[in-house]
Amino acid sequence: MLPKREILSHIGIVFTMLYAVFVGIVYFTELTVVIPAMLRGTSGDVVLLRFTGGSFMAGLDAPGYFTMGMATLFAAPVFMGGRLERWTRRAFLANGILGPFILLVQVIPSMIYVGALWLVTSNLSAILATLISHKHIAARSPV
Secondary structure (H helix, E strand, O other), X not given: OOOHHHHHHXXXXXXXXXXXXHHHHHHHXXXXXXXXXXXXXXXXXXXXXXXXXXXXXXXXXXXHHHXXXXXXXXXXXXXXXXXHHHHHHXXXXXXXXXXXXXXXXXXXXXXXXXXXXXXXXXXXXXXXXXHHHHHHHHHHOOO
């Protein structure tokens, strides 16, 4: 039987894959369909695919960032140990807690004031996870 932290980390990986699908579709469509059409002056042809408030693409993007939040929420218990790991765990938890607010912005626009905290928690989570990765790589390096 897998330990609880390992199960939670696997759930986090599943949410990460969902994030990649949702947001990958949005970015790919915007970069390869919408922007070229706008540069050609034919943006009217792709108006349904444009990323604007309340659009289909914004509706597809929101669950993407919600799933990223859930990925960090489930991955948070993996970070055990010293002060850096504790801060990383806290940042991942905070980012995960904000995930539902990203979805709520779609129906309650004023939730953007809470959801915008995601800009801090997502970047902090990424920076701290990077520091932990570098710490573990340096510990294994024979240099």
